[in-house]
Amino acid sequence: MKKKFLTGLIATAALLTLTGCQSHKTATVKKTSGVGSVRRTNNTDRKFGHRGGSESNTNDSNVWNSDKQDKLDDFFDEWADTMDQEYDKYDGSSQIKTAAGEEFPKDFNRVQVNGKKVSIAYEPDGRGNNEYNVVAIYNYDKDQGASPMSLS
Secondary structure, three states: OHHHHHHHHHHHHHHHOOOOOOOOOOOOOOEEEEOOOEEEOOOOOOOOOOOOOOOOOHHHHHOOOOHHHHHHHHHHOOOOOOOOOEEEEEEOOOOOOOOOOEEEEEEHHOOEEEOEEOEEEEEOOOOOOOOOOOOOOOEOOOOOOOOOOOOO
């Protein structure tokens, strides 16, 4: 489960980050206290924990938590500053639309791994029952042409 979770996180981060890896420098970074930042589209910080039911015996190192989310946000803050870009972070309610026309998380139902459809969903605490649980979605597609993306 840990391997699928990590693979799903890496694949999603790579998929959504690759659109920002081109050499376009026309976007600006939103500044907060003098530091480049990820533009968060929600107004509240989410706390990640066990969702209802009985207490889980799952080792916290195997699931997503607020510390890991903070580190990922910090990474994207630094990446945005380095690339002179601004990233939108999924807020848990509205869709993130890419320049190529995908809408996430709605279009997760089209995801295939090695030609096989997989169960994948946005699960900000990482504890879903899917093959791949996406814990965060970041998007940059300003000044990008619409081109379909795929990971091999």
